[in-house]
Amino acid sequence: xxxxxxxxxxxxxxxxxxxxxxxxxxxxxxxxxxxxxxxxxxxxxxxxxxxxxxxxxxxxxxxxxxxxxxxxxxxxxxxxxxxxxxxxxxxxxxxxxxxxxxxxxxxxxxxxxxxxxxxxxxxxxxxxxxxxxxxxxxxxxxxxxxxxxxxxxxxxxxxxxxxxxxxxxxxxxxxxxxxxxxxxxxxxxxxxxxxxxxxxxxxxxxxxxxxxxxxxxxxxxxxxxxxxxxxxxx
Numbered sequence: 491x492x493x494x495x496x497x498x499x500x501x502x503x504x505x506x507x508x509x510x511x512x513x514x515x516x517x518x519x520x521x522x523x524x525x526x527x528x529x530x531x532x533x534x535x536x537x538x539x540x541x542x543x544x545x546x547x548x549x550x551x552x553x554x555x556x557x558x559x560x561x562x563x564x565x566x567x568x569x570x571x572x573x574x575x576x577x578x579x580x581x582x583x584x585x586x587x588x589x590x591x592x593x594x595x596x597x598x599x600x601x602x603x604x605x606x607x608x609x610x611x612x613x614x615x616x617x618x619x620x621x622x623x624x625x626x627x628x629x630x631x632x633x634x635x636x637x638x639x640x641x642x643x644x645x646x647x648x649x650x651x652x653x654x655x656x657x658x659x660x661x662x663x664x665x666x667x668x669x670x671x672x673x674x675x676x677x678x679x680x681x682x683x684x685x686x687x688x689x690x691x692x693x694x695x696x697x698x699x700x701x702x703x704x705x706x707x708x709x710x711x712x713x714x715x716x717x718x719x720x721x722x723x724x
Contacts, residue, residue, distance in 0.1 A: 523623045527596075527616055531631040534592055534614070537569035538711055539628050541647045542578025542638030552669060556581035556638050557588075558704040559668070564591025566712065571596065571632055573624075574606045574615065578638045583609035596624050629654055634711045635665045639672040652697055656690075664714045665698040666707045673700055 540560060546553050560570045560582045570586035572579040574595030586593040587609040595610035598618050606615055618624040628647060635651045637644065648667075654660045667673045677700065684690045701707050 520620055520623060523618055523620060524626070527618075527623065527627045530614065530616060531594070531627055534569050534594060534631065536633050536715070537571050537592070537594065537631055538563050538634040538636060539571040539632040539647075540578065540582035540636045540638065541573070541640060541644050542582075543640035543644060544573070544575045544577040544579060545641070546577035546581070546638075548580075552578065552638050553581045555668060555704055557585040559636055559707050560585025560591075561589045562704055562708040563711065564589035564593075566708075567591070568711075568715075569594060571628065572610075573598065573643075574610060576605065576607055578640065580607035580609060583607055587611070596627050598624055625650055629660060632663065633661075634663050634714065636707055636711070637665065637667045639669050652694075655697055656694055662697070664710055666710050667698055667700045668702070668707050670700045670702055 540556060542552065542556060546556075556578050562585075563570055564586040569592035570582050571594040572582040574583075574597030579595070583593045583595055584607075592614065593609055593611045594614040594616075595606055596616050596618060597606040598621060606617075616627070618627075625647065629651065635648075637648050648665070651660075651663075651665055655662050655665070667677070677698075680690070681695060685692065685695065699710055701710065
């Protein structure tokens with residue numbers, strides 16, 4: 491019933507007073523989230539974002555793999571940014587936190603599923619109401635993206651990164667997809683159908699890499715940093 495009411499309300503005509511009071515003031519809420527995010531994240535230094543499902547259990551192989559990836563990144567001095575919640579996000583923060591690295595969480599308020607995990611540095615936990623503001627933080631303050639298996643939210647983050655790199659809106663940072671058994675079907679379709687219909691170019695297929703191990707994932711990131719002489723956080 492609540493979902494139906496939400497749909498009906500979206501079609502309802504709004505008075506000028508409602509627009510002025512509610513919609514206009516949302517601008518300031520959005521601005522406050524941008525300002526808070528910019529001020530906190532600008533101080534952290536080179537970071538890698540790890541994306542993946544909030545529903546991944548702690549005994550799943552991908553959870554443990556994400557912990558190991560984050561640990562290897564943190565031991566080299568790189569900050570780790572996650573979505574701040576459970577599942578793969580928790581695993582990413584756990585690996586960074588336990589290795590003594592910088593563990594950042596960009597948490598989003600949702601009616602279900604999302605609550606921030608305990609492995610985020612207290613001064614690096616940010617809370618968001620707006621997905622698009624949160625996504626700007628991921629894209630602006632990451633110099634690499636590691637994508638674990640996940641659902642629609644993970645796909646959204648993955649293809650946002652690919653699109654921004656493809657269109658030159660951000661630098662060509664590495665995108666690493668972990669778990670070829672999970673990703674192969676999707677990216678076979680990308681190659682056969684998208685490329686086959688000339689909706690992307692052959693060069694676009696080089697924007698990402700599929701791997702299976704923590705070492706493969708992190709080595710691809712490290713080679714990128716070495717090439718451009720980027721320094722880690724310590």
